[in-house]
Each structure stands twice: as structure tokens, then as C-alpha cells.
Amino acid sequence: MFMRNLNLRLLKNNIIEKIETGGSTREFYRCKYRNKIAILVIDPDIKKYLRVHKHLLNGHINVPRLYWTDKAKAALLEDLGTISLYVIFRKQPELFYHRKAIDMLVSMQKKCSSKFPIAERYDRPHIKWEQKYFKKHFLFQYGQVEQTAIDKTKDEFAELTDQVLRSIQDHDGFFMHRDFQSQNIFVKNNKIRIIDFQSARIGPLTYDLSSLLRDPYADLTISQERQLLDHYFKKIKPQKIPLSYDQLIAMYRLTCIQRNMQALGAYANLALNKGKKHFLKYIPRGRQLLMQGLKECNFERLLEIVQRSRGAEVKRRF
The missing domain is CATH 3.30.200.20 (Phosphorylase Kinase; domain 1)
Known part of the structure; x- marks a missing residue:
């Protein structure tokens, strides 16, 4: 009304x-x-x-x-109330509503990818912007990594950009929320409701999936992550997207790296420059997830420089 x-x-x-x-x-x-x-x-x-x-x-x-x-x-x-996926999962770490969120994601990708009214795309300039944001706020400002050391990773960041673009080149025309994580997904009357979508654009199939499954706010186990990846692959099969499971995982891991870099840059910027200190508590988990992705994709020099960043040491799961 x-x-x-x-x-x-x-x-x-x-x-x-x-x-x-x-x-x-x-x-x-x-x-x-x-x-x-x-x-x-x-x-x-x-x-x-x-x-x-x-x-x-x-x-x-x-x-x-x-x-x-x-x-x-x-x-x-x-007013959608206060019951977000973040709140639900912290109280009871089960996957019922994560699966429903994936169903909603698949629906958005199926129904909202064409005739999108915003011109922005997830492209090379945007990937490089995410990396620059991460280097400035997380590595240099929060991590206190020397600028000369950051500059020496220029080739590795360029290689990451190229690998991301190669992996998504045939699957980059989908609706992308851009911040599809547990605090932006609400449950009201047992239905998933989506907020904070004003930065949406057209982008890769797996970016929002990466945001949801490697979300520093919700500590999914490796087993839970795998179950949800399987659920997503099953849900997109009827769309006949020419994509094998191995291709999905390869693309997913690369977009996980980009997403976690963006998130860590945001946490550091918000905590250190915007006075929102509570974001500091999400950095150890975000850092852990980023290191996991860098190790999976064999970015050894980038892994080393992230390990050099200061802050609470994290317990590795890999």
C-alpha cells in the first residue's frame, strides 16, 4: 500500500x-x-x-x-524486524535458512539478470578497485605492511585479476547483489527477505555465493560449505548453464578471494576511519577465510603478505 x-x-x-x-x-x-x-x-x-x-x-x-x-x-x-540469517545461525547453526537463501539467490539470478536498469558491471576496473581498497585499508592501514612490500606483489595481484576474469568470462552476465551475506538476509513469516541491494550490478555467477558461504559473520564449517555448494549446483542444473561442478568450484574459489579482500578492506576502513570499532572482531575470521582461498588457488606470495599483517592470530582450518 x-x-x-x-x-x-x-x-x-x-x-x-x-x-x-x-x-x-x-x-x-x-x-x-x-x-x-x-x-x-x-x-x-x-x-x-x-x-x-x-x-x-x-x-x-x-x-x-x-x-x-x-x-x-x-x-x-x-520494517522486516530483527531476525536476520546472522541472528538465526548464531542461535542454531543449522542450514535450513541458508538453503532457502540459496534458493532465493538462484531465483534472482534466473529472473533478474536481463534488462537490469543499472549500467555498472563486475569487470576489470571493479576487480582492481576491490584490490586497491584491500591493500590501502587492510594491508597498509590495519596490517601495517610496508608499502614497498605491498608494491612488490603487483604482479601477483595482476595474475589474480586475470585468473578471475578468465574463470568468469562465460558466466558473468548474472544479477549480483554484491553484499549477499547473513546480515542482509532477513526472515519474516518464514520467508527470506533481501535488503541492502542498492549496489547491485551484473556480474559473475559465484560472487554472491562466495559472499554467503565464506561470510565472516557466519562461521560455516567446511562440511556445511560443501553441502551448500552441492545444493546450489543442484538448483542451477535445470537452467542448463554450461558449467561442470569442477568449473563451479574453481570460479567460486577465485571470487571468494576477491570477496574476502573487499570485506577485509571494508572492516578495516569502517573500524579505523569511521569509528565503527565493532568491525574489528570480524577481521580474524575474514583473514582466515582469505588465507584459505589464497592457499587453495596457490597464490603463495599473496598468502605470505596477508600472514605478515598484524592483528589477532587466527586458527587455521586448512
């Missing part, structure tokens, strides 16, 4: 609380209007959010209902 005769000033007068979110620079408030609790979002780039929101709705994807927007910088959205 779209609410008319609303304005931002009126909504601000009915705010209940400010919601402290993860890494977002947007502002979120829980407010009450006409006996309805809803989420007020303040975002200078709200038009992009609205375009992706409409696209997902057209694909019958479960996203928050839109009650009102000024089409400039604000929107009033359905």
Missing part, C-alpha cells in the same frame, strides 16, 4: 529510534505513522535504490514493501 500525503518533515516528527546499521553510510530510522511501524531511509542516492527495488519486485523477489518516497533522498519501507 503506497501512502500519499506524506512528507519527510512529518515522518521525522514520528521517529521512534535511529537504527545503527553495519557499514552503510545511509541513515535509517524506525518510525510510526498511521499505526504502522516502518523504516525511514535517508539516502542521497535513493533513485538508484528505487530502480533496483522495482527491478527485483518485477522479478517477484521478496524485498521490503515501499510505502512512500520523495524520489529525491528518502523512502519509507516495510
Whole structure:
């Protein structure tokens, strides 16, 4: 139901609380209007959010209902509550809702990959941006690795970029949420609901899968990860994507490296530059997952430089 005769000033007068979110620079408030609790979002780039929101709705994807927007910088959205996949898995580390999240991912990739309204793609410039972000904030700023040592890994980062692009070249035309992790997946009325999709673009088949299964917020075991990979492969089979299981795993491992680099760069930046110190607690697990991926793909020099970064030592699982 779209609410008319609303304005931002009126909504601000009915705010209940400010919601402290993860890494977002947007502002979120829980407010009450006409006996309805809803989420007020303040975002200078709200038009992009609205375009992706409409696209997902057209694909019958479960996203928050839109009650009102000024089409400039604000929107009033359905309140999905506080039960995220992150909360559920911490209480009971079973895979029921992870499987449902994978089903939703497959549905998004099937229904929302064509006629996507945003021009950005996951391409060489974006891969290099993720690596630069990781080197600047995690290796140099958080890890205190010397810049000269980082510069000496230039060829290894270039090789990683080339390997990622080669692995995804026939499978890079899919809807990509870009932050498909447990804190952006909610459960309401036993249904998976998706938030924080404003950075979506067209990209590789496995990037969102990497975000979900090697998520520093949710400590999946290696056995659980394998079960979910098997579930994903089974779900995409009816689409007749020309991809073997071994090809899926090879592409998945490379996008895991990229995803964990991006996540570690974000955690370090948010903690050290944005005052969000609680992100520091996710760095050891993210670092462990990155080292696992680098070892799997034989990037020995990159593994060495990550091991040199300071911070809490992690217990390796490989």
C-alpha cells in the first residue's frame, strides 16, 4: 500500500529510534505513522535504490514493501524486524535458512539478470578497485605492511585479476547483489527477505555465493560449505548453464578471494576511519577465510603478505 500525503518533515516528527546499521553510510530510522511501524531511509542516492527495488519486485523477489518516497533522498519501507540469517545461525547453526537463501539467490539470478536498469558491471576496473581498497585499508592501514612490500606483489595481484576474469568470462552476465551475506538476509513469516541491494550490478555467477558461504559473520564449517555448494549446483542444473561442478568450484574459489579482500578492506576502513570499532572482531575470521582461498588457488606470495599483517592470530582450518 503506497501512502500519499506524506512528507519527510512529518515522518521525522514520528521517529521512534535511529537504527545503527553495519557499514552503510545511509541513515535509517524506525518510525510510526498511521499505526504502522516502518523504516525511514535517508539516502542521497535513493533513485538508484528505487530502480533496483522495482527491478527485483518485477522479478517477484521478496524485498521490503515501499510505502512512500520523495524520489529525491528518502523512502519509507516495510520494517522486516530483527531476525536476520546472522541472528538465526548464531542461535542454531543449522542450514535450513541458508538453503532457502540459496534458493532465493538462484531465483534472482534466473529472473533478474536481463534488462537490469543499472549500467555498472563486475569487470576489470571493479576487480582492481576491490584490490586497491584491500591493500590501502587492510594491508597498509590495519596490517601495517610496508608499502614497498605491498608494491612488490603487483604482479601477483595482476595474475589474480586475470585468473578471475578468465574463470568468469562465460558466466558473468548474472544479477549480483554484491553484499549477499547473513546480515542482509532477513526472515519474516518464514520467508527470506533481501535488503541492502542498492549496489547491485551484473556480474559473475559465484560472487554472491562466495559472499554467503565464506561470510565472516557466519562461521560455516567446511562440511556445511560443501553441502551448500552441492545444493546450489543442484538448483542451477535445470537452467542448463554450461558449467561442470569442477568449473563451479574453481570460479567460486577465485571470487571468494576477491570477496574476502573487499570485506577485509571494508572492516578495516569502517573500524579505523569511521569509528565503527565493532568491525574489528570480524577481521580474524575474514583473514582466515582469505588465507584459505589464497592457499587453495596457490597464490603463495599473496598468502605470505596477508600472514605478515598484524592483528589477532587466527586458527587455521586448512
